[in-house]
Amino acid sequence: MIVSHKFKFIFIKTRKTAGTTIMFNLAKYLGENDIISKSESYPSQNFIYQTKFSKILNNLNLKNLSKKFNKIIEPHTHAQQIKKIIGSKIFNNYFKFCVEREPVDKTISYYFMRKNAYDSSLSRKKMTWAQFINKKRFPDDTNFYTENKKLIVDKIIKYENLNEELSSILNNLGINNFKIEKSLNNFTRENDPFVTEEHKKIIYNKFKPSLRYTNYKFENFC
Numbered sequence: 001m002i003v004s005h006k007f008k009f010i011f012i013k014t015r016k017t018a019g020t021t022i023m024f025n026l027a028k029y030l031g032e033n034d035i036i037s038k039s040e041s042y043p044s045q046n047f048i049y050q051t052k053f054s055k056i057l058n059n060l061n062l063k064n065l066s067k068k069f070n071k072i073i074e075p076h077t078h079a080q081q082i083k084k085i086i087g088s089k090i091f092n093n094y095f096k097f098c099v100e101r102e103p104v105d106k107t108i109s110y111y112f113m114r115k116n117a118y119d120s121s122l123s124r125k126k127m128t129w130a131q132f133i134n135k136k137r138f139p140d141d142t143n144f145y146t147e148n149k150k151l152i153v154d155k156i157i158k159y160e161n162l163n164e165e166l167s168s169i170l171n172n173l174g175i176n177n178f179k180i181e182k183s184l185n186n187f188t189r190e191n192d193p194f195v196t197e198e199h200k201k202i203i204y205n206k207f208k209p210s211l212r213y214t215n216y217k218f219e220n221f222c
Contacts (some may be wrong), residue, residue: 006031012098101159103207129193144211
């Protein structure tokens with residue numbers, strides 16, 4: 001997640017949509033007051049914020065105690081939570097965007113990430129695609145960029161057109177000739193599993209909340 005005061009934009013990091021790669025490549029352009037959520041994969045800064053309670057303690061000159069109630073801005077912080085942290089005025093005035101991905105492709109990528117991540121449990125490492133489908137715990141990220149079922153970002157970039165759309169947006173924001181020079185976190189994916197028509201239907205059904213905003217259609221990709 002990025003809040004750039006320098007360029008007046010907010011980037012919402014959804015799952016399995018090259019978010020870490022985007023942030024890594026964007027970091028060098030950002031200002032010293034910009035917020036970059038905590039991560040070991042890219043330079044992070046200003047990701048600790050004061051809660052209401054920590055602010056009260058700080059105002060009472062209880063600074064050390066106040067710090068214990070601060071919170072960390074995580075990479076996948078949702079847009080509505082960001083609005084609470086930075087305030088509605090800044091949130092409403094900045095350009096907000098995220099990336100989404102065709103549901104089946106996104107789900108396959110998520111499956112392999114869950115299965116092959118270094119900290120996955122033994123049972124998860126042995127999880128088959130069929131078992132994963134039956135659990136129906138898919139990466140539908142509608143709540144990342146909506147509030148009360150209303151879209152609160154200005155643009156949803158399609159992963160399939162990532163370089164073109166991202167470069168265009170950033171050019172309009174003042175970051176010219178942006179290119180993704182290095183890709184990260186693509187080491188967990190294996191050869192795609194056999195995906196049946198029934199699997200596709202199950203996935204698209206679970207992604208229904210996001211389809212109204214992304215316009216992915218079952219018949220176009222299946």
